Each structure stands twice: as C-alpha cells, then as structure tokens.
Amino acid sequence: MQHIQKIAIVGATGYGGLELLRLLHQHPQFNVTAVYNTSADNPTIDSVFPHLKGMYNLTLSSFDSRLIMQNNDAVFFATSSGVSKDLAQPFIEAKFPVIDLSGDFRLTASDYQHWYHKQPADPTLLQQAEYGLADFPTDDGINATYIANPGCYATATLLALAPLAQHDLLDPDNMIIDAKSGLSGAGKSLSTASHFINVNENFSMYKPNEHQHIPEIVQQLHKWQNSIKTIQFTTSLLPINRGIFISAYVKLTQDITPEAIHKLYTTTYANKSFIRVQALNELPNIKSVVGTNFTDIGLSYNPQTRYLTIVSVIDNMIKGAAGQAIQNLNLLAGLPDTTGLSLIAAYA
Amino acid sequence: MQHIQKIAIVGATGYGGLELLRLLHQHPQFNVTAVYNTSADNPTIDSVFPHLKGMYNLTLSSFDSRLIMQNNDAVFFATSSGVSKDLAQPFIEAKFPVIDLSGDFRLTASDYQHWYHKQPADPTLLQQAEYGLADFPTDDGINATYIANPGCYATATLLALAPLAQHDLLDPDNMIIDAKSGLSGAGKSLSTASHFINVNENFSMYKPNEHQHIPEIVQQLHKWQNSIKTIQFTTSLLPINRGIFISAYVKLTQDITPEAIHKLYTTTYANKSFIRVQALNELPNIKSVVGTNFTDIGLSYNPQTRYLTIVSVIDNMIKGAAGQAIQNLNLLAGLPDTTGLSLIAAYA
Amino acid sequence: MQHIQKIAIVGATGYGGLELLRLLHQHPQFNVTAVYNTSADNPTIDSVFPHLKGMYNLTLSSFDSRLIMQNNDAVFFATSSGVSKDLAQPFIEAKFPVIDLSGDFRLTASDYQHWYHKQPADPTLLQQAEYGLADFPTDDGINATYIANPGCYATATLLALAPLAQHDLLDPDNMIIDAKSGLSGAGKSLSTASHFINVNENFSMYKPNEHQHIPEIVQQLHKWQNSIKTIQFTTSLLPINRGIFISAYVKLTQDITPEAIHKLYTTTYANKSFIRVQALNELPNIKSVVGTNFTDIGLSYNPQTRYLTIVSVIDNMIKGAAGQAIQNLNLLAGLPDTTGLSLIAAYA
Amino acid sequence: MQHIQKIAIVGATGYGGLELLRLLHQHPQFNVTAVYNTSADNPTIDSVFPHLKGMYNLTLSSFDSRLIMQNNDAVFFATSSGVSKDLAQPFIEAKFPVIDLSGDFRLTASDYQHWYHKQPADPTLLQQAEYGLADFPTDDGINATYIANPGCYATATLLALAPLAQHDLLDPDNMIIDAKSGLSGAGKSLSTASHFINVNENFSMYKPNEHQHIPEIVQQLHKWQNSIKTIQFTTSLLPINRGIFISAYVKLTQDITPEAIHKLYTTTYANKSFIRVQALNELPNIKSVVGTNFTDIGLSYNPQTRYLTIVSVIDNMIKGAAGQAIQNLNLLAGLPDTTGLSLIAAYA
The missing domain is CATH 3.30.360.10 (Dihydrodipicolinate Reductase; domain 2)
Structure with missing residues (x-):
C-alpha cells in the first residue's frame, strides 16, 4: 500500500474535473498539485474559473505522462470518452494509480465499440483495469491500479x-x-x-x-x-x-x-x-x-x-463521478472509504 | 341539441376554475356569466385575482342550484373531490348540462369509497353520469348530460x-x-x-x-x-x-x-x-x-x-382538466370539439 | 386604410417568428400564408418544429421581396439585427405594410452604428420608418407603413x-x-x-x-x-x-x-x-x-x-415583441388594437 | 480565550439550524453535541430529517439554559425573531459564548420595536451584545461573548x-x-x-x-x-x-x-x-x-x-447566516476565521 498524497487531474476543466477540485479541497490527505487539459495555452485555473479564486493556485499544463508520474502519487482522468484509452498505457505499465472517470476501460473491446461507436483500448490494457463499483470492492482487484470508475x-x-x-x-x-x-x-x-x-x-x-x-x-x-x-x-x-x-x-x-x-x-x-x-x-x-x-x-x-x-x-456528479472516484482512491490508498467524503445534503 | 352559451363555474377560485376562465375567454360561443365559490363573502373575482383585471367583470356568488339553472345554459364543477357529489342531484334530475372536473362521478360507489376514502354519491345518480374521455365519445352517452371529466x-x-x-x-x-x-x-x-x-x-x-x-x-x-x-x-x-x-x-x-x-x-x-x-x-x-x-x-x-x-x-391543466372539459361541452353543444381550443405551445 | 388579411413572416424560425405564428393562429382576420427563412433548403415548418404539427401547413421559402408583396398584404420581419436593413428598401418604396421586430429601424444611423456595431440602414430609408410604441401611436405616423417595433x-x-x-x-x-x-x-x-x-x-x-x-x-x-x-x-x-x-x-x-x-x-x-x-x-x-x-x-x-x-x-415575447407587433398591425389595419390579443395569464 | 469544542444549537429544525448542522459536520474542532427545539416531543433529529441519517445521532431536547451551559462550550441561537430576546439573559450574565442568528440583538430597542413590531430585549442586555459583521471584527468587542450575527x-x-x-x-x-x-x-x-x-x-x-x-x-x-x-x-x-x-x-x-x-x-x-x-x-x-x-x-x-x-x-444561508455565524465563533475561539469554511462553489 503506497502513501498517496499528491494528486494530478487530467481533464480538469470539464464538469468532472471541476467537481474533483471542489471535493478534494476538503480531503485531509489528497492534495491536487497539478492540472492538465488538452488545449495548447496554459492559463491559471482561477483565471478560467473565477469561482476557484483563492482556493487553487494552479496552472493548466499540457499532458505529459512522464512528468505526471514523476511529480504525483496518483492521477484522475476526468476526460471525455475516447481520450484516456490513448493515454493510459504508460500508467498501466508503471502500475501507477489511476482513477479513470470516463467509460474507456469499463467494457470489453467489442461492447465499447458497439455502444460508444469508437475504437476501443488495447484488450491487453483493458484486462489490467478493474471496474470499480466502490461499495463492492472486489477481492481479486487488490493489485489493480487502474480503476474504471462506473458511470452515473x-x-x-x-x-x-x-x-x-x-x-x-x-x-x-x-x-x-x-x-x-x-x-x-x-x-x-x-x-x-x-x-x-x-x-x-x-x-x-x-x-x-x-x-x-x-x-x-x-x-x-x-x-x-x-x-x-x-x-x-x-x-x-x-x-x-x-x-x-x-x-x-x-x-x-x-x-x-x-x-x-x-x-x-x-x-x-x-x-x-x-x-x-x-x-x-x-x-x-x-x-x-x-x-x-x-x-x-x-x-x-x-x-x-x-x-x-x-x-x-x-x-450524479459525486456518487456518480467525482465522489466515487475519490472513494476508489481512498480504498487504493488504504484509507477509510469515507475519508473527505462525509458530506451532508443542503436542506434549503 | 340545446344552444349553450351562458356558462357558470362552481369552484372558480381553484386552479381548474381559473384555467376554465382563462380558456373560455377565447371561446367564440361559450361565455362565463357566473362564478361561484363556497366562502361566505362575495368579492369581485379580479379583486382576488389581479391577473383577471380587465378581462372579467364578475362577482363570486354563493352556490344556488336553482339560480344557476335559471340564469345559465351549462355549468362546470371545478370543485375538490367530495363536493359535487352533494350538489349534483338537482342538475341531474333537470337534465341540466354539467361538466364535472372532480373525481366524484367517475367511479362506482365502492371504488370511490376505496380510493377516495369518502362517502360516494348516490348510486342512482352515479348511473346517470357518463365518463367523458373526450377523444372517445361513447355512442350510448348521447343523452347523458352529466359528464365526469377524466383525471389528468x-x-x-x-x-x-x-x-x-x-x-x-x-x-x-x-x-x-x-x-x-x-x-x-x-x-x-x-x-x-x-x-x-x-x-x-x-x-x-x-x-x-x-x-x-x-x-x-x-x-x-x-x-x-x-x-x-x-x-x-x-x-x-x-x-x-x-x-x-x-x-x-x-x-x-x-x-x-x-x-x-x-x-x-x-x-x-x-x-x-x-x-x-x-x-x-x-x-x-x-x-x-x-x-x-x-x-x-x-x-x-x-x-x-x-x-x-x-x-x-x-x-395537465388543459387536456388533463379545463381543456378536455371544454372539449366535452363542445360535444354536448354540437360544436366541433376543437372550438376555442386551437392552441399552439409556446416554443420559447 | 387597406384591408390586411394575408400575412408573411420573414425569419419565422427564430423565437420572435415562432411566437408570431403562435399568436396569429388566434387572430380573427390575419392569416399567415407564407414563411421565409434565410437557409437554402425548404422544409415544411412542422417538420422543423413538431409543436406546430396540425396547426400550420406551410413550407419555408427563400426570401423574395417581389413575391412577398404580390402574395400577401403585410409582412413581419422577425429577423436578427443587421438583416432587415438590407431587405427593407423595396417594401418602403412600395409603401407595403411592414412591422419590423428587429432594431434596424429604431435609431438614427449614428446611434445604430454606435450601439449595434454594424452598418446602419440608408438614412433616407430610416426617415420613412416610424418607431411604433403601440400604446402611444403618433399622429404624424398615420401614413407610415414601415413600423419599427420597439425592443422588449x-x-x-x-x-x-x-x-x-x-x-x-x-x-x-x-x-x-x-x-x-x-x-x-x-x-x-x-x-x-x-x-x-x-x-x-x-x-x-x-x-x-x-x-x-x-x-x-x-x-x-x-x-x-x-x-x-x-x-x-x-x-x-x-x-x-x-x-x-x-x-x-x-x-x-x-x-x-x-x-x-x-x-x-x-x-x-x-x-x-x-x-x-x-x-x-x-x-x-x-x-x-x-x-x-x-x-x-x-x-x-x-x-x-x-x-x-x-x-x-x-x-418579453408578447408585449416585448410579437404581441406588440400584432398590436401595431392591428392599428395599421384599422382594427381595434386588442384584436386577437385578449389573452389571460395562466395562474398555475 | 476559552477552548470551544462542544456546541449546542437552539432552533435546530429551521433552515438556519439545519445549515449549521451541515457545515459544522466539516469543522475540525467544533462538534455539535446538543440540539434544541421548542416543541414538547423529543424525536431523534434524523427521524425528522432523513437527510441527516448516518451523520448525526442526536435527540431534540427542550430548551434548558442551565443544562446547555453545563454541557457545552458555546451555543448558536437559530431561532425566529422574537425568541432569543427572552432566552438570552442567563447566557449574557454568565458570559457564555452565544452566536445569535436572529435579529433580536442587532438593533436599538426603539429600532427593533419599529421594524420588527415586537417588544425588544431589555436594553441592558442589548448593550452587552455586539453586532458581528465577521469580516470587520471590532476592537472594542474583544470581551463581548454575545454576538448578533448580521442579517443576510x-x-x-x-x-x-x-x-x-x-x-x-x-x-x-x-x-x-x-x-x-x-x-x-x-x-x-x-x-x-x-x-x-x-x-x-x-x-x-x-x-x-x-x-x-x-x-x-x-x-x-x-x-x-x-x-x-x-x-x-x-x-x-x-x-x-x-x-x-x-x-x-x-x-x-x-x-x-x-x-x-x-x-x-x-x-x-x-x-x-x-x-x-x-x-x-x-x-x-x-x-x-x-x-x-x-x-x-x-x-x-x-x-x-x-x-x-x-x-x-x-x-444567504452561509455567508448570510450559518457560515458567518461559524466565522464569528471561530474568531471568538481564537481560530483562523476560515476554519471549517474553506468551501468551493459547485460549478455544475
């Protein structure tokens, strides 16, 4: 069980990435230290999203798998479908902890092709990913480090x-x-x-x-x-x-x-x-x-x-995406799965 | 087939009654001339509902079956369940046209009691009412004058x-x-x-x-x-x-x-x-x-x-209540069922 | 005072045009007989807008000023700003009745340029248009036939x-x-x-x-x-x-x-x-x-x-656009300004 | 500066009280240990508010100033206007920390009577309360323990x-x-x-x-x-x-x-x-x-x-009520005012 503290988010400017940033700000151990997007320019994240002003002092960087693994302990892919399947390989090979919020690693190759109308990930990579319904962690997944976070x-x-x-x-x-x-x-x-x-x-x-x-x-x-x-x-x-x-x-x-x-x-x-x-x-x-x-x-x-x-x-944004993703990383990090997630609904 | 022009509404201050007032204002033949409620005081209807200002010059009166039949050609009951069952008798006996938007005359006595938890109308009255699903007018209902307008x-x-x-x-x-x-x-x-x-x-x-x-x-x-x-x-x-x-x-x-x-x-x-x-x-x-x-x-x-x-x-307020009620009265009055009801949805 | 009955709408697929179609369907005299848009294909309007099914049997045509004037008695421009200024000339010259819902003929040339950041209409055309705040019809506008309908x-x-x-x-x-x-x-x-x-x-x-x-x-x-x-x-x-x-x-x-x-x-x-x-x-x-x-x-x-x-x-869509436009055409046609516009708000 | 940890909430079943419960659940030091309401029965709070299930194991008790001070370190009054003015005296006399979310202690007696149409609190009590605009803490309020939390x-x-x-x-x-x-x-x-x-x-x-x-x-x-x-x-x-x-x-x-x-x-x-x-x-x-x-x-x-x-x-529920109240108690407790309040807005 590795100590996980420094977190990177790939696809930080979509709804899922922004929700991760919101929730992880409350987490007692995980700390977002790097955010990535796919566009060429590199603005600070609070210049694009003023609601983050004063909460994060991060610059959006271009994706670089080597740097991500070098500087962080785990990464969330909060990318659209069809993106992570082309980015995952070095992480899987390095057994670097990944929580993938997209659908790219949830299905067999043929099901993915049929339902997503896109080329699937390499089947040998697919086999190494685990479908992570966090409330039913599988026994045999104890060594998996690439978690396909379920759909909402x-x-x-x-x-x-x-x-x-x-x-x-x-x-x-x-x-x-x-x-x-x-x-x-x-x-x-x-x-x-x-x-x-x-x-x-x-x-x-x-x-x-x-x-x-x-x-x-x-x-x-x-x-x-x-x-x-x-x-x-x-x-x-x-x-x-x-x-x-x-x-x-x-x-x-x-x-x-x-x-x-x-x-x-x-x-x-x-x-x-x-x-x-x-x-x-x-x-x-x-x-x-x-x-x-x-x-x-x-x-x-x-x-x-x-x-x-x-x-x-x-x-759908928490249990159906970012919250369950953090729950999955809690499990991977050996933390109680509720860590940073004891949230109460607003009544009014 | 009687000529129907002057319309009374009993229960004019509920949602159903107010929707009847709104829709009937556009009707080329039906003309609301009397409105009734159950409370004791008799305000003008636009003093209670400012959105009717300039559109109706009517005073809310106390219910009086004799006066309603004397001064009008048909009546809508837009009352809560449990009300019209006690008011219907004189209208049914006089074969005076009634469209009842409530549930009081839609069911058998035993079904009504079971589902509404209230005393049902007299079964001999129930038999004389017709369930009026307006798009499927029944042949045998040609002489019915008490129409139970279906639920939404x-x-x-x-x-x-x-x-x-x-x-x-x-x-x-x-x-x-x-x-x-x-x-x-x-x-x-x-x-x-x-x-x-x-x-x-x-x-x-x-x-x-x-x-x-x-x-x-x-x-x-x-x-x-x-x-x-x-x-x-x-x-x-x-x-x-x-x-x-x-x-x-x-x-x-x-x-x-x-x-x-x-x-x-x-x-x-x-x-x-x-x-x-x-x-x-x-x-x-x-x-x-x-x-x-x-x-x-x-x-x-x-x-x-x-x-x-x-x-x-x-x-639900038109086809599910006031609109279908007017459609039913159109049929009773021998008018095309679309009379006054050719309405287009707002796109924006 | 000319008899106005057949109506054309240019820009029928925007919010303003669709609201005109909705309201004019209730008008006792005006009858929409032609709809125009700017795209090249000519679908029926209810194939594009299913909510119009059964209410209008019209095909969207390409703009043609000569045909519009030949086949209709009046036209509404429900176009975006910057469109009607280039289409208006033949109508103004023919003194053909136009109600323009856009901002193109409301301002002086210099104000238009300053606030809309676009080239204004020809000043000699602008002079012949009248700002039509329908509740305050101007005496000197009695001969104007190009009405600039006010903004919402x-x-x-x-x-x-x-x-x-x-x-x-x-x-x-x-x-x-x-x-x-x-x-x-x-x-x-x-x-x-x-x-x-x-x-x-x-x-x-x-x-x-x-x-x-x-x-x-x-x-x-x-x-x-x-x-x-x-x-x-x-x-x-x-x-x-x-x-x-x-x-x-x-x-x-x-x-x-x-x-x-x-x-x-x-x-x-x-x-x-x-x-x-x-x-x-x-x-x-x-x-x-x-x-x-x-x-x-x-x-x-x-x-x-x-x-x-x-x-x-x-x-904003009625008094602020289509409704006032019809009110203005009512005035131009010598009808009571309330014709087809006696509408009551929905209470629920 | 006293160590504040155990918190009581009076009026826990209103919007303000429920928001305090929600926010304080995240606070690293304050811990809600008692909740009070005015009704006679004493249900568990999660039986009344199912959204609290699993988060609080508390029973609503009847107000008792002596017990509150005996068992807690501070109290929030999240009561309607006109309530706390009659409950405050023992707390003020004991210099027990109170954050009052209601309007009872914000105004002079005459202003209160004029704007709230109710009898004001005793002027000698009013003098000992401090208006707590939390971002502008007053120097002279250093010894005040009864804070009137500002209106939204x-x-x-x-x-x-x-x-x-x-x-x-x-x-x-x-x-x-x-x-x-x-x-x-x-x-x-x-x-x-x-x-x-x-x-x-x-x-x-x-x-x-x-x-x-x-x-x-x-x-x-x-x-x-x-x-x-x-x-x-x-x-x-x-x-x-x-x-x-x-x-x-x-x-x-x-x-x-x-x-x-x-x-x-x-x-x-x-x-x-x-x-x-x-x-x-x-x-x-x-x-x-x-x-x-x-x-x-x-x-x-x-x-x-x-x-x-x-x-x-x-x-309005956080900065305008419960959030500022916690900010005020943070100040009273000698904590950074952001403690437990570093919250990010949901983007989607």
Whole structure:
C-alpha cells in the first residue's frame, strides 16, 4: 500500500474535473498539485474559473505522462470518452494509480465499440483495469491500479439491484429501469438539448435502450446473476442541475414477502457507509443526496401486480463521478472509504 | 341539441376554475356569466385575482342550484373531490348540462369509497353520469348530460394505451406506468410538499400504486380489453408548473412489428384533432403540448426485452382538466370539439 | 386604410417568428400564408418544429421581396439585427405594410452604428420608418407603413416612465433602471450564457449601461421630456423562460404626493387596453402578464429618500415583441388594437 | 480565550439550524453535541430529517439554559425573531459564548420595536451584545461573548459599501439598493408566497423600503460615515433556492477614477479571506458563491450618469447566516476565521 498524497487531474476543466477540485479541497490527505487539459495555452485555473479564486493556485499544463508520474502519487482522468484509452498505457505499465472517470476501460473491446461507436483500448490494457463499483470492492482487484470508475446511471442502477441479483432473485424478463438525470450529466458542451429554454419547464426521454451505460449495468448484473443478459432501460432529462432518480420495476424469481426483501437490502448494505436503505415503503428523493456521496434506496411492493418498485437516488456528479472516484482512491490508498467524503445534503 | 352559451363555474377560485376562465375567454360561443365559490363573502373575482383585471367583470356568488339553472345554459364543477357529489342531484334530475372536473362521478360507489376514502354519491345518480374521455365519445352517452371529466393522469395514460387495449394487445401481466406530473396537478393548498424549497431542484415519487386515478384507468382499460384487471402505476413530481409525462412499458399478446404497432396508433388517431402520433422512434416532450389541448404520443420498441415504450404527454391543466372539459361541452353543444381550443405551445 | 388579411413572416424560425405564428393562429382576420427563412433548403415548418404539427401547413421559402408583396398584404420581419436593413428598401418604396421586430429601424444611423456595431440602414430609408410604441401611436405616423417595433426592455421602461416624462417630472440626474429578463430575450443561439447549468439557480448582470435598447429609451424619453439625455440602465438575467421586470428608481422635479403621482398614471393609461395600473403601493409580478400583451405597473414612494419606485412587467415575447407587433398591425389595419390579443395569464 | 469544542444549537429544525448542522459536520474542532427545539416531543433529529441519517445521532431536547451551559462550550441561537430576546439573559450574565442568528440583538430597542413590531430585549442586555459583521471584527468587542450575527441582506449590502462608507465617499442622497434573494431566505413556513407555483417562473418585489434588515444596514453605515441616515432599499424574490444578489447604484462625494475606486476595494479587502473583488468591470454571479462563505464583489462605472454600480453576491444561508455565524465563533475561539469554511462553489 503506497502513501498517496499528491494528486494530478487530467481533464480538469470539464464538469468532472471541476467537481474533483471542489471535493478534494476538503480531503485531509489528497492534495491536487497539478492540472492538465488538452488545449495548447496554459492559463491559471482561477483565471478560467473565477469561482476557484483563492482556493487553487494552479496552472493548466499540457499532458505529459512522464512528468505526471514523476511529480504525483496518483492521477484522475476526468476526460471525455475516447481520450484516456490513448493515454493510459504508460500508467498501466508503471502500475501507477489511476482513477479513470470516463467509460474507456469499463467494457470489453467489442461492447465499447458497439455502444460508444469508437475504437476501443488495447484488450491487453483493458484486462489490467478493474471496474470499480466502490461499495463492492472486489477481492481479486487488490493489485489493480487502474480503476474504471462506473458511470452515473450504472452506479445508481447497480446499487438498486445488487441485493436481488446477488441472490438470483431478479426475473430477467421483468426488469424495467426508468432513469432520470439532471443536466450536469450531459456535460459542458453546447447543444440545443442543453439550451436553458429547451430544458426549463420541460421533461424529455432520450436514447431509449441506447444509453452507453447499459452494457456496464448488464455486465455487472450478469456477474452477480448469471441469467441476466439484457435490461429494459430508458433515460430522461430532469430540469435540474444535479441528481439521478432510478425507478426500477422488477418481478422476483421467488415468492418472498416485502419485509424479507427489505431485510435483504438492510443486511446487504449494513456495513456500507454510503448506502442508506429507507424504511419499507418510504421512498427517497433527490434532495436528500445532492451534495453528498450517498445512495438512498427505498422499496415498495404491489401485491396486485407483483412488481417491486425500487427507487435509488444519487448525486450524479459525486456518487456518480467525482465522489466515487475519490472513494476508489481512498480504498487504493488504504484509507477509510469515507475519508473527505462525509458530506451532508443542503436542506434549503 | 340545446344552444349553450351562458356558462357558470362552481369552484372558480381553484386552479381548474381559473384555467376554465382563462380558456373560455377565447371561446367564440361559450361565455362565463357566473362564478361561484363556497366562502361566505362575495368579492369581485379580479379583486382576488389581479391577473383577471380587465378581462372579467364578475362577482363570486354563493352556490344556488336553482339560480344557476335559471340564469345559465351549462355549468362546470371545478370543485375538490367530495363536493359535487352533494350538489349534483338537482342538475341531474333537470337534465341540466354539467361538466364535472372532480373525481366524484367517475367511479362506482365502492371504488370511490376505496380510493377516495369518502362517502360516494348516490348510486342512482352515479348511473346517470357518463365518463367523458373526450377523444372517445361513447355512442350510448348521447343523452347523458352529466359528464365526469377524466383525471389528468387517466387521460394521458388511457390515450397512450387505447389502440392496444381496443385490440386486446396488452399483456395484462406486463403493463408498467411511470407517470410524472408538474406541480399544478397538486392544486393550490399549502403543504410541505408544495413549498418551493422542497420541489425546486428535486424529484420525488409519491403514492406508488395508490393514486386515485388508478381505478378510472383500470375501469376504462377493462371496458376495452376484458382481461385487464389491474395496473402497475407510480406517480412522481416534476419541478415544473405544468405537464404530464407518461412512460408506459408494455409487452404485447401478439408478435407484431413496431411498424404495425405504429400503424395501429396512426389509424386509431387519424381523425382525432387533439392527438398527434409522432413518427416511429420519435418521442414527444412536455413543452410541445404545454398551453394546448394536444396529446402527443411516441413509440419505441426494444427487440431484446420485447418491451414497447410508449410516451404520452399532455398539459395537465388543459387536456388533463379545463381543456378536455371544454372539449366535452363542445360535444354536448354540437360544436366541433376543437372550438376555442386551437392552441399552439409556446416554443420559447 | 387597406384591408390586411394575408400575412408573411420573414425569419419565422427564430423565437420572435415562432411566437408570431403562435399568436396569429388566434387572430380573427390575419392569416399567415407564407414563411421565409434565410437557409437554402425548404422544409415544411412542422417538420422543423413538431409543436406546430396540425396547426400550420406551410413550407419555408427563400426570401423574395417581389413575391412577398404580390402574395400577401403585410409582412413581419422577425429577423436578427443587421438583416432587415438590407431587405427593407423595396417594401418602403412600395409603401407595403411592414412591422419590423428587429432594431434596424429604431435609431438614427449614428446611434445604430454606435450601439449595434454594424452598418446602419440608408438614412433616407430610416426617415420613412416610424418607431411604433403601440400604446402611444403618433399622429404624424398615420401614413407610415414601415413600423419599427420597439425592443422588449424599451417597451417596459418607456411605459413605466411615460406619465412622468410627458409632464417633465423626471429628474434627469436621478433615473436608475434595474431591468431583469427571462432567457427567451437572449434568443435561440447557443452560448455558454444560455447553457442550462449556467442559468438555472443563478442570476447575473450583463452589459451594464451597454444594452442596445438604451438609445431607443433615451430617444423616446427625450421626445417627451427635452431635458433627458441619458439614463442609468443595467440588465440582468432571470432563470425563467419569459418575462421582464423593470425596477425604476426616480426622483421628481416637483413636490407631488404619491396619490397625485398615482392619479397621473391612472389618467394617462385610462384608455389604454393593455396597461393596468395597480392600486398605489401594490406591485405587480411577472406571472400576471406572462402569456399576455399586458403591461402591469405599480408605484411605491419612499418619503425618507424621496425616491419613487416604479415596477413594470411584461411578457418579453408578447408585449416585448410579437404581441406588440400584432398590436401595431392591428392599428395599421384599422382594427381595434386588442384584436386577437385578449389573452389571460395562466395562474398555475 | 476559552477552548470551544462542544456546541449546542437552539432552533435546530429551521433552515438556519439545519445549515449549521451541515457545515459544522466539516469543522475540525467544533462538534455539535446538543440540539434544541421548542416543541414538547423529543424525536431523534434524523427521524425528522432523513437527510441527516448516518451523520448525526442526536435527540431534540427542550430548551434548558442551565443544562446547555453545563454541557457545552458555546451555543448558536437559530431561532425566529422574537425568541432569543427572552432566552438570552442567563447566557449574557454568565458570559457564555452565544452566536445569535436572529435579529433580536442587532438593533436599538426603539429600532427593533419599529421594524420588527415586537417588544425588544431589555436594553441592558442589548448593550452587552455586539453586532458581528465577521469580516470587520471590532476592537472594542474583544470581551463581548454575545454576538448578533448580521442579517443576510445586511451582510451583502454592507460589504458592498464598506470601502466607500469608511472613506466618507457615499453621497447620502444617491444610494439605491436593489436586492434580490432566493427562497430559502424566507424560511420554512408555508405561505402562498412560498408555494412552488407562485415562485417558479416568477419574480416579485416585496416590502419595498420596509425590510427589517434596513435599520441594521443604516446603523452600521452611519458608524462608518456619519452623514448616512437612510437608504433606498428594495427586496425581490428570485426563483432559486439560495443566493443574494445586491445591485447598488451610488454617486460619490468626490471625483475619483474607476481605477481608484477599484483600488480602494482591493486594498480594503486585501486581507479578508472571504471577500473576492473581481477585476474592474467584471461582475460576479450567484453561482460562484453558492455553497461557500465568500462574498464576491464587482464594480462598473458609468461616466455619463456618474453612477457607480456595485454588485455583491453571497449565499444567504452561509455567508448570510450559518457560515458567518461559524466565522464569528471561530474568531471568538481564537481560530483562523476560515476554519471549517474553506468551501468551493459547485460549478455544475
């Protein structure tokens, strides 16, 4: 276990990078000492982002893998999809700690090509990366140093279904996920879809059954419950800045009381600091987790239709990106996974 | 067919009543001449609602069934549930035209008691009321004069499913409705749930499988497709003023191509002025219908899971309340159902 | 007075043009028969804007002044600034009725150049256009057929100050306007400033004392009160779709009671259908006018500081653009100015 | 200087109290060990506020001054106005450290009675309290232990004007403050004004020249610049959760260049950790400070009108309430005032 203190961020000017800068400022051990972007000029970061004034005295530098490893103890890739797959090799070869927030190392080569419509990373590199669902750290990953941080929708969905999938309780023919996300999930780029007038006072479904987080959900569920091969998954846009709300409707393979289902959830998550299972029939809302690394989960069973409704909520920028990334680095650094992440939601 | 011109509104100070006043001001034949509320004092309506200044010169009066029928040609009940059931009798006996926006006359007595937790109307009165899904006017209702205007969620859901239910195509075990509504659906009363701080930047599910619109949905679907006895139905609150978004996930009883399903929808709705079926795989959003009496419907089929996703959107205050009520009175008055309702959504 | 019925819209795909299409659909006499844009292809308008489906059966055509005049009775220019100045000449020469929603014909050539940083229209053309503040139609403009429709901020500000300026009551050294607008005022173009994440839950001031509506405000105030040569004017962005809120703080040149000031306002606006002066000390809010052509005005006097606070609110897309444009064409066509514009705000 | 570690909060269930709980959870030295409310029952705080689950294990107790002082080192009063004036005496007499977030100890008895319409605290108690504008700690307050934490509007306004007032540069006849606040400033109580439908997509001015923060602004400005006796001050409601935006328009008593004014600001605030003066002509927006204890200030001068526009922005719940309260207790405890308050705004 190496001592990790000096942190570099590649892709520091996107939403994910800026959230890392915000959260890491509170971390008692990790200290951001270098920030990188892809453009040629090298401004100070607070000249580009005035809200960082007085908090960081850093200059954006051009990417240089050798210098990053020389001067830092770990690096976050907060880059768009298709970037880190071309940058990762020297870090993987050097076993240098990397948390990759992009989708480049989450899937098999063929799945990546199919869902991202891009050339995948080299398969030998892919094999050395580990999918890092931080609340379920894998035993065999103890030596992995390249962590593929899960997607935001995937995190919320997998934590909603894990207790059932791990016990082979999901009926693979009856799993419907209606997922909704705030706008920050769509990133910084300008598009008609992110224009205020088109989002405010609106709600729209996009990419039904085509979202690129679907394969990583299926891949992980399949590991837990072999019979799962696909999932019904739609994504919609909420007129809010942050938050993911998963409404999952599932049937079970066994006849089991709502109380027993609830018990399964509380047991599974008893020692997970960041997962809060509500009382049976109490459903969480987005505000309770925005600004935190929590996943709140609620359950409601309909005896007429035999559908179980599972609601899970996260902050897509924290638990769904930067927060889970820090949680993963905490684990890699041998720290309690809550280090620097004990955040409470704003009530008003 | 009677000539209907002078209109009274009972419950004019609630959201539904105010929306009737707004829409009827544009109607070429109907003219609001009397407004009623339940409180004792009798202010002018524009002193209570300054936005009506210059548009209506009316005084709120106390309810008097005899005077209403004497001075008007038809009446809208825009009252809360539990009110019109005690006021309806003289109107029904006189066969005086009534459009009732509340839930009091939509259900059987036992369903009403079960879902509304209130004493139902007299069953002999209930029998004389007709459930008025305005885009599917019933042949046998030609002599009914007491129209139970459908609920907002029910309208959007029934129009989403009608073409399938009417052809016995819905698999009753696989119908999941994830419904979302803007805040105006919850009405004017003050509650923690309607406080700005608790709604803004939030999203929450409420009353899962317990919303009082469920029985009217099941009742009507059952008329269309005898095998339907229940439905999986959850409701969530969107941080917007207006709009309902229905995400329906259904499996079909027959193997049928997406193109054929789409054809069924376009055929069913070919002559319905207020229903617009999008091209296959194009999904409507809320903004396209807010401010209008339209229902926009979109379809997307997932061959892996065999689930059909149906999206339908309406303005809950117009198609889901006041607009459909006017559409119903248009039909009763022998006018084209679009009279006074050819409204276009604001784009910006 | 010519009979005007067939209407063309140039720039039909911007916010202003789409709002004209929406409002004119309700007009009893004007009928949009042709729409023009600047791009080369000619799609149907409802294929580009699905919310228009079933309401307009029009194809976007390329601009052709001869055809426009041949086939129509009047034209609206809903183009960006810098466009109509190059298109206007044939219409002006033919005395063909034009309502120009852009800023191209509102100012003197030198003011235009200074504030818009563009080449102005030919001064001989400028002279033949009339600034059309619709609630104060000028006597000498009776023969003008090219109407420069006022800017949104200018409309709300001028109507807030007119009664005082017309009586030389404004102290020119103490006129502070703090103006706020919803996002639709900024138009359709994509920019960091219109990205949802940057607008939602935010408020920002922009272009302090540099907004291009300032010179048209000063120009008109100066006509009313010769001593006015400049104005303190800031503009801010509200996280809402529509609405302008003007907070004007002024000192008066005479000692006059609040009641007398209020009387001056009610007298000035007694016969203006679209201006509603609230009771003294009652201040209007944006919701009361959104969706309407109204200007609501409120007054509050502070005897300690001797500042009069004037609040005026409009819907920037209606009274501030398309609505006033129709009001102006109503006047040109000899119709009551309220024709097709008797709209009530949505309460919920 | 006493060692302060154990903290009690009286009024822990209001917005201010909940924000204290949220922020103090991050504080390295202060530790909330007791929470009080006024109701009779004693639930655990996380049963009432699920978002606190896992973060605080506290039971709400009934107020008892003796027990509070016995078991804690300092107390925050986060009570509504009119409460702490009746609770303060034993704490003041014992010189027990109190930070009072309410308005009860900010004003003279007569001002309090006039603006709050309530009986004031005992004048001998009032004299022992100190107005705690935390960025300008007073020398003579070194022994004060009862700190009246400033109001939110007052904080943002005073920091906007301090550099000018301290140099007698404000023209007392030309100071116009147009202040806007998000909804959390209005607190938790249910009212028509806080119903989502009435706030969302709206903007309204309230209490023009009557807000209860006006007298504390004037009182403090008067201390800095003797000639100031009143101020023109209006308050408006923004449709957002958090944030205050002050637009101040002032004339100066001397002819001074914009650059020199800007210099005055940067000099005054050079060593204040929480005040960030933007470059001349750059104006801050609300998002840059929400979630932080910062005050961002921008300046823009209009040579035509000779008005200086000053913009200042704060998070009303942090700098305007709980954050400044902690800053004040840091000072009282001899800690750097930034302790536990080095927070960065969320960018997305």
